[in-house]
Amino acid sequence: MSGTPKTALTIAGSDSGGGAGIQADLRTFFACGVHGMTAITAVTVQNSLGVQGFTEIPPDVVTAQIRAVAEDMGVDAAKTGMLATAQIIEAVAETLDEVHIGRSFDVPFVVDPVAASMTGDPLLRDEALEAIRTQLFPRATLVTPNLDEVRLLTGVEVTDRESQRRAADALLALGPQWALVKGGHLYTDPECVDLLSDGVQHIELPGPRYDTKHTHGGGDTLASAITASLAQDLGVPDAVAEGKRFIERSVADAYPLGAGVGPVSPFWRLRH
Template identity: 80%
Template sequence: MTPTPKTALTIAGSDSGGGAGIQADLRTFFACGVHGMSAVTAVTVQNSLGVQGFSEIPADIVTAQIKAVAGDMGVDAAKTGMLATAEIIQAVAKTLDEVHIGRDAQVPFVVDPVAASMHGDPLLREEALDAIITELFPRATLVTPNLDEVRLLTGIHVTDERSQRAAATALLDFGPRWALVKGGHLYDSPRCLDLLTDGTQYIELDGPRYDTEHTHGGGDTFASAITASLAKGLGVPDAVEQGKRFIERSVAESYPLGQGIGPVSPFWRIAVPE
């Protein structure tokens, strides 16, 4: 009999193209050896060319999904992705407290503050950004914004290592235990330099920049790989280090699909039949 694996929960939107959202989260969880569970917050109409539309799931159905899996299977770590509206965000925050997920409950909770697709298509109603800051960040073990999200959240336009550190400090002021400011969108840099900090430790994670446009789902995959490592009991610095190496390889192995931007690939971690 197979030993029972650790469990990870994603609270996020569905990507009909399969490259991002809960689809990316679940396949990353699988590749990292944890059992993935999901609470779907929205359904997007999406392919490699972009997001043509989305519809939110009622907040009570979102919270019912979380309670159903947490009450029966247990959650070793959780993450958020696309949350769409302030109502959903507020409901998720309340429910996480009820099922004892989050930094104060000692169940690691990663907030990936998804605001827009990589094509620039909005995935968050305007009023929802403040709710992420006030409701989710204080409950977060780790927040993982990209540079566009950092600018929306803090007003800081990251252009170099100095402004990256300032942005990380500003994010910590919102209440998370750790902040990860990813450097993947700093396209002028020949490297991808991420900064992880809890306000005391400042850890730089350097990595290569690959010459590919096929990076759909990269942020989701990175956050999910970190969440999987946290579910297995790793501390935040080690989990982020493992997540960094996972996404590097996933970008290196990305593939074209459709007429637009293809997805990053976790297939390198598993055997793919011919």
């Protein structure tokens, strides 16, 4: 690569184990050929066995990070991950408008609404879930919830392809331009079929299901790969398809690390 690469901003929490959060976002951005920038929302204490605790960053510090990079370096696309509290979510939403990031400003904005753990347990209080619905979704180019997050945000329980379509409609009713309803947790399906919809187009993206427990950071990595493609001027359907290919290879190359769930791996890109 020569010259200055495109830029992508992640607004998310730090994972001390390096498998998810800011760390997963940055290594995915690098592997996809964009310059990664960060606004850290929380510092977590976690490893392969789970999260033992976290400390929130004050909202004014989160927004100062966004302003610092946006006003100096510019942002070609942005994403969110763990936002922790309603106060942080509301402050981020206001600041995105201020620096002209989001669908209204033609700077792609991906919302990965980190609201449920890998086991389906809620990670956010009700007021933070409501802030995601009302503050972030209307600004989003694309939202990428897992099935437990779909349930928490819309009340729709996804059990098959038909309910996956209903979930997409329920998400779109909250204001994003596109919704991606991921099928990785739909274990009744032998494939992982993701559904991408803008209310008019309903695009099914099938992929293999790998027999591995090592999927830590999978949602972050997918959302980051999509964000990187959007930063490089791909349209949403093409960016999502590219992100799908990236996460499939990353899951196939996932590795054990520690005593619990290992991370998905973007290292496959180094061999190509």
